[in-house]
Amino acid sequence: MLTTIIYRSHLCDDVPVKALESMVAAANLKNGRADVTGILLFNGTHFFQLLEGPEENVKAIYQAICHDKRHYNVVELLCDYGPSRRFGKVGMELFDLREHDKDDVLQTILDKGTSRYQLTYHDRALQFFRTFVEATEKENYFEIPSADSWDFIPTDDARTVSLASVSSDAYCGFAFQPIIDPLTQEIVSLEALLRTRSGGSPQNYFECLSGDEIYLADLDSKKIAFALAASLGLRDQVLSVNLLPMTLVKVPDAVTVLLNAIAENGLVPEQIIVEFTEREAISEFEAFSQTVRTLKGSGISVAIDHFGAGFAGLQLLAQFQPDRIKINRDLVRDVHKSGPRQAIIQAIIKCCTSLEIAISAVGVEQPEEWMWLESAGISQFQGHLFAEPCFCGIPAVAWPEKKTAL
Ligand code: C2E
Ligand code: MN
Numbered sequence: 001m002l003t004t005i006i007y008r009s010h011l012c013d014d015v016p017v018k019a020l021e022s023m024v025a026a027a028n029l030k031n032g033r034a035d036v037t038g039i040l041l042f043n044g045t046h047f048f049q050l051l052e053g054p055e056e057n058v059k060a061i062y063q064a065i066c067h068d069k070r071h072y073n074v075v076e077l078l079c080d081y082g083p084s085r086r087f088g089k090v091g092m093e094l095f096d097l098r099e100h101d102k103d104d105v106l107q108t109i110l111d112k113g114t115s116r117y118q119l120t121y122h123d124r125a126l127q128f129f130r131t132f133v134e135a136t137e138k139e140n141y142f143e144i145p146s147a148d149s150w151d152f153i154p155t156d157d158a159r160t161v162s163l164a165s166v167s168s169d170a171y172c173g174f175a176f177q178p179i180i181d182p183l184t185q186e187i188v189s190l191e192a193l194l195r196t197r198s199g200g201s202p203q204n205y206f207e208c209l210s211g212d213e214i215y216l217a218d219l220d221s222k223k224i225a226f227a228l229a230a231s232l233g234l235r236d237q238v239l240s241v242n243l244l245p246m247t248l249v250k251v252p253d254a255v256t257v258l259l260n261a262i263a264e265n266g267l268v269p270e271q272i273i274v275e276f277t278e279r280e281a282i283s284e285f286e287a288f289s290q291t292v293r294t295l296k297g298s299g300i301s302v303a304i305d306h307f308g309a310g311f312a313g314l315q316l317l318a319q320f321q322p323d324r325i326k327i328n329r330d331l332v333r334d335v336h337k338s339g340p341r342q343a344i345i346q347a348i349i350k351c352c353t354s355l356e357i358a359i360s361a362v363g364v365e366q367p368e369e370w371m372w373l374e375s376a377g378i379s380q381f382q383g384h385l386f387a388e389p390c391f392c393g394i395p396a397v398a399w400p401e402k403k404t405a406l
Contacts, residue, residue, distance in 0.1 A: 002085065003055040005062050006078040006128050008339075009047045009071040010143060017044075023070065024094045031092050036061050039087045039112060041132060043097045046141070047071060048132040050125060052085045066337070073143055077128055077339035086125060088114035097133060106133050140346065142375035144336060147367040152385065152398035159232060160393030163197065166227040172205055172217075173197055174225045175389035176232070179240070179360050179382040182370065182400050188360070188380050189238040189273060190394065192225035194218075199391045202242075215247040219254050223261040230265035232394055240273040242305065245282045248291035255294045269299035275326065277305040282316070289320060305362075308348065321355050326382075329363025336372040349377050367400070 011017070024040065031037065036053035049065075051058050066074050093112070100108055109129060131137045163173045173195040178187045194202040209217055222241050229239050248254045262269055274295060282288050292302055301323040307313055309328040317325070327348060335341045352359050361373050364383030373381070387395040 001055050001081050002052065002083065003058045004078065004080045004082060004086070004125055005051045005058055005076065006125060007047075007049055007062070007065070007074055007076050008132065008141070009049075009065075009074040010141075011042075011045060011047065011071050012069070015070045019070075020094060024092060028092050031061060034061060037085055037088050038092055039095060039109065040092050041095050041097055041109070041129075043132075043135070046132075048129075049092075050087060050129075052087065055081075072146065073141075073336070075141075075337060075339050075342065078125060080125065084115050086113050086115050086123070106130060109133070140342070142372055144368060144371040144375060149403055150367055150371075150400040151403055152367075152400055154396040154398040156396060158390065158393060158396040160390065161228065161231045163228075163392050166231050167224060170197060170224055172221050172224055173199065173392055174221075174228050175199070175391045176229070176394050177382060177389035178387050178395070178397055179380055180386055180397055180399075181379050182381060182386065183374070183379065185399050187237065187397065189240045190229070190234070191240040191242075191275070191382065191389075192222075192229060193389050194221055194225075194242065195391060212250055215244065215250040218244050218247040219251050219257055222258060223264075226261050226265040226267055228392060230267060234267070234271075236271060238271050238273060239267070240275050240303065242275045242277060245276045245288050246284075248295070249284050249287045255291060255298060258295075258300070259298055270301075272299075273301045273303050273324070275303040275305040276322075285319065292320065308344065317351070321357060324358035324360065325352060327359060327361045327378075329383075332361050332363050332369055332373070332383075334366075334369070336366075336368040342372070342376070345373070345378075346376055353377075370400075 020042065031051075031053075034053060034057040036051055036057050038050040038052050041048040051061060053061075062076075089112070095109060095112075097105055106129065110126070163170050174192040175195050176190050176192055179189045179191060180187050194205055196205045205221075206214055206217070222243070225241050226239075251257070258272075258274075259269060262272060295302060303324040303326055304313075304316060304322045305326045306328045307317075307325040308331045325348070327345060331341055331345060333341075335345060349359060358380070359378055360380035360382060361369075361378050362382045364370050364373070364381045364385045367385065370381060370383075370385055385398070387397045389395070
């Protein structure tokens with residue numbers, strides 16, 4: 001199927017602009033053989049390229065382009081399908097915006113179009129040309145340095161306790177993973193993640209339960225989370241726990257059970273955050289809202305977890321505003337390479353800023369993901385890049401340190 005990809009990238013400082021002509025000539029040969037056409041714009045710093053052709057070939061060429069060392073921060077802006085090519089001339093012309101008069105450069109580009117109908121701005125692809133040529137999105141181009149410009153240096157203060165030491169008949173355990181502010185080197189919160197006694201996943205733990213047993217087990221497990229946290233010497237550290245929204249609705253006096261377990265372990269409600277996962281529909285919204293009011297009234301903070309995954313993300317936020325939201329790994333993954341993810345995360349940030357809701361990003365694995373999110377304005381992160389969950393323990397944190405130039 002005829003496929004279009006548009007990307008933007010940044011020319012490496014050590015590549016002379018003069019070298020571009022021969023680079024384009026070599027690329028043309030390859031593209032021509034693969035029946036891939038398009039146009040390449042350059043503004044002195046950034047490239048903007050549209051590639052069109054058979055899906056497989058366009059994707060293969062785009063992959064090769066992503067690995068080309070002469071440019072960096074390659075961001076895919078559009079991947080779409082259509083009936084005909086916009087720029088069908090064989091050969092990929094290099095169009096240097098600086099050589100054209102500002103007022104008619106856009107028309108000059110459109111005049112290069114080969115589609116049967118006049119190219120119009122009803123087309124998303126062509127709207128991207130306009131924003132690139134007019135540089136209206138430029139403040140959103142975050143030029144992040146390469147991954148190896150940071151070292152991640154783990155501390156040596158990891159500690160664990162044995163599950164038996166907190167409860168001789170514990171039916172579950174917890175792993176703890178920090179949410180950190182990497183630049184101020186602060187642990188913002190520790191999240192308690194449910195595990196089976198032998199360290200199996202939450203899914204393993206829940207799969208042998210059915211019906212309302214799940215909610216009872218979910219709530220009851222928090223007693224062990226608080227006991228482990230206390231025995232790990234949590235003191236005034238903030239602790240996050242996960243709960244299914246329906247756990248608070250279905251289990252009678254659930255908030256009282258939580259508050260008692262908090263007090264029994266020498267903790268205070270003000271240091272606890274309850275994270276609700278939106279993976280399941282909140283079917284009894286009024287009852288859920290009531291328990292949230294009770295939680296808030298007792299001093300516990302609330303967070304919407306997995307924000308942006310599943311359904312009801314925006315609707316849930318319209319109905320109820322938590323103290324914080326956690327952006328899901330599905331949106332964080334490869335954010336530095338994806339225009340759509342960048343636009344969505346920027347919209348979430350804008351929305352949360354207007355509502356004074358704190359944001360953290362979960363599942364950060366790559367330095368580039370972290371750097372992009374930090375440039376966009378997020379300062380709290382959770383992910384393997386900094387610390388993996390540690391069973392019955394608090395892991396070491398690998399804090400980033402900028403490498404100094406030799
Ligand atoms: P969550 O609350 O979003 O927790 C983060 C999950 O992402 C954890 O998976 C963690 O191990 C994983 N993770 C953290 N950093 C990274 C990373 O860099 N890359 C990747 N790929 N994964 C990362 P885990 O522990 O398997 O938990 C899965 C989900 O189970 C949790 O997602 C949470 O929604 C749920 N869960 C955990 N504990 C409880 C609980 O006590 N009660 C309930 N109802 N659900 C729980
Ligand atoms: Mn969570």
